[in-house]
Amino acid sequence: MKAKTDSYRKNFALIISFMVLISISLVLALILGYNLTKKYIENEFSALKIDVLEKTIAPYNTLFQNKIPEISFYQGFLDSASAEKYADTILKSYPFVEKVLFYDAQVSNHPIEDGLRIGNFSVGIKKLYQFGLNINQKDKVIFDGKKPGSLSLQSGDEFNKISLKIASYIETADTTKPLNSEQIFRIFYSIVNNKISYMNIPRRDDIKIYQDLMFKSGNTSPVYEQDVFSFELNPSKLKIINNHPQLYRYISIKPLSYDPILEKPKLINTDIALPGPFSDYKIYFGSEQEFLNKEVNRRFFPIALAVFVVYLVLAFITFLIYRNLNINQKLFSLQYDFINNLTHEFKTPVSVIKIAGNNIMNAKELSEKEKNHYGRILDEEADRLNDLMNKLLSFTQIENKAIKINYQDINLEIFAQNMIDTFQMKYPDYVIELEIIGLNTFSTDPVLLNSIFHNLIENAYKYASAGEKKLKIKIYRLKKEVAFSFKDRGIGIEASELDNIFKKFYRIQSRYNQQGSVGLGLAFCKELVNFMNGKITVKSKIGKGSEFEVILPYDK
Template sequence: MAYNQLKYRKNFGLLIAFVVLVTILFVVAMLAARSMIANFIETEFNNRKVEVFDQSVKPFQEFFNDKIPEISYYQGYLDSVKAASYVNDVIRKNAFVESVLFYDITVTNSDSIEAGIKYNHLLVYPKSVISFQLDEQNRLVATRKESTETRAYTDDFNSMVLKFVGFLDRVTDSTRMSDSEIYKVFYTLSAGKVSYMNIPRIADLLAYKRLMSSQDNPVVWYDQDMFLFLINPSKIQIKNVAPNLYEKIEILPIVSGNVTDQRFYFQTELSLPGALSDYKLQYTSSESFLNKEINRRFLPVSFGISVIYFILIFIAYLIYRNITINSKLFQLQYDFINNLTHEFKTPVSVIKIAGNNIQSSEKLSTEEQRMYGKILDQEADKLNSLMNKLLSFAQIENKSIKPNKEEVNVEEFCAPIFDAVKLKYPDLNFSYQIDVQNNMVVDTTLLLSVFQNLIDNAYKYSERQRKFLNIDVQQNKKNFVIRFKDQGIGISKKEFNSIFKKFYRVKNQFNQQGSIGLGLAFCKEIVDFMGGEIKVDSVLNQGTTFTLVLPLGPKKN
């Protein structure tokens, strides 16, 4: 129960729930975003047809509102030559105008003419009718039509004249013709046809009215012009201003029997106006065509949603990694406290036993005094060494001290260390080589700690029959290279990056007690502190080599 209470609590269930929730929201957001874009595309498909309609019909509207009224500038004095020039300009610029009939009209009160339309004393009749159209060589051809040939268009002439004479009844000196009235009187629209008569001046209209109402007027002759434009709506150029929405746009008759399968096609239409009213604009797109546009617009949205999703997943990963690292740190610190307690407990216990023995003994011999004094001194040194190591490690790690560098002869530095090794570990097969030309500039106290840690490890992590250590001190052009080679139990390669971390302990039979996981971390901090580098190379059950690389000192004199 106590062990479970000391364990680091890792609430992975909450983290998994967070990841699952984020993933569900990601999928829902993706589906919702695509659905919204699909609905938007369908709405846009139905709405933007007006833009295509306006751009496609614009040339016809300009022709109808701007070009046709130019006829009135001539005030009825157009002849066949001028009419041909005007028609040539119209028919070449507007492909939907297939042919044009020009009526050279006379308005008179004469009784000698039998043709035309007579209303009271006013007679309106065509002196000539000329048809203009382009031939196969794209040349304008003018053909004078006889009365029998114009019967097909008699109704258009009669309708225009009847509106005209009807308007004369309403003309007064104060008459001002509005655009609406001009449109009603001087234009006649029917399927595929636009008729237009030039607009006379008010004075001429009053003169026509007098001729119509009285027979006592002298015989006079007035000229009027009328044009009948034959329109082919299918030749209107379609301007698809939304090619990403409309795969195909056609001009079709209103009664067209074109049927599409609604499961596979999106379709909408608009009727054409006025003289084009027998036709419609039909907009059609296949499902696969619109899906391309949906996917094109969905791509940046999906990318944005994906970025947010992966950011959240990355945050979840960071939380997971933090939990895992904290769990490992908790375990390492827990082990560190246990081992540190053991390290302190042993010398403290020995000191306490020695103290109790001294206290309980009535009389101590000189030999016993020396023995207990030596024990107390040794155990105090152990405690002091352990505390100094912890304090030094903390100071170095926090950079609260500066290295006390001094120039030292390599052989003079190594000699007392190697002599102490032989005395401390008489069963260790120890050897060394020193081949250098320069002095070292180092903090001797810190470097001594590194040597002691690596020598102690070589002895500690070797089996009794394989206690071997060779220290090789060499020099190259830039550095001192110091190798500590043993024949111990070795270290697995997967642990090479971990052995220099604080509180980390390699799990083996030699490391169950008495290690707090600071030795190699302490060595690395010191070497880094002095501007050097420490490396490890090891093979399990064959041995380990630690290599120190330290910068060169000044050359010997």
């Protein structure tokens, strides 16, 4: 027994060690998970600004790649009205475009005063218009070719830049090959700070004509229309699309010279440059550490929850192992007590039988009184052995469902009184009172009911003090059930033990438990009652007695 206890203690120590280990692992996993989540958020804070940039400049990309090239569809034949209509669609759809300049240009070999002339090739301005949401109608024409010399230096410089590009291209153009996207961008676009200028792309036949104008001298040529648009942009009017609001609390477009640390030194900052005509500006991102910590906590919560679930699963498994070890320890103790008690129970009648047999064998003559005495001893001890063996056998048969209920109609008064008479003959000091209310007969298995009566009546006598060996048996009807009440004046049962007394091999550890019990009586009753589709309950008070109540179905 001591070795078993030591082994149990070692197992219990291992369980404690395992719980400490997984608890430490839980803490480490939570710390590591939190730090990794925090690092991941920091990396996202630096990396996902590209997503915000792409969303923010998406309208600009649409303008640059799709809307501006539409000018070439008109092949230079846009007039002021159609140019204004086109400009209105741009200004309304793209708020960051503040003004659109329309150069109604002409290509010829005529001498010009405002424009570009290379050899015989001339690119001049017939009229220059400006369109904007707040520009009055009278202010839309800012230059008229009929008034030479009135073109502003800024407007003229922008026009000359793009005219020089197309003149350079015409000088070396190979009209047998189509233009690729790189050539189109290099020749027909002019991109400077906050401004994009674009000349419509002439057809191959037009380019051949332009080459003739440049390299051949001849009569005065016709005038060929060529459109040039210049878009003045304001990067601060770009609509910032913050598609990661959980990371970036503050986003703004500022010049390159802007330093966010001077304005908000406690912010965590990052930035990214704007492309193309906005290259003098950046998008600045900022968030407080507390703001980012909220996102860290939000993302860490499911990780922590998963770690806790794993921990709880391991803890539950550990609990099951502990419970099983505890149950095994209790079962071992019960089995140990059962073997000791059973050995004692068998040993006592066997010893008595052996002594009586030896006395009979060694006696030369036995008187009639001695014969009756030894015969009664042998009969009682044989019945005791037989009862013990039958109880063990019946218990096994009931647990394995190896027997069936044999229903018979019995007279309850006769049945109960026979049991009472048997016990009162066995224990002359036993006072048993019987009361039957509301019924006379009952259909049940008399053998099984006899076993229930026998065990409960025997227990009531066994666990009662001298002078208090009294029992009241009450049988009464409860709707579709029959109740059998056994109320004694015994020593009583502790409230903490009431849930255990019906367990197999369980014996209450007290000074009263010295009655030769093996812990099968009440467990056997419980199994019998369950087998008969009934229930058994107990109420008890220490020093006042106990009341066992068996309820069986009246209609089978």
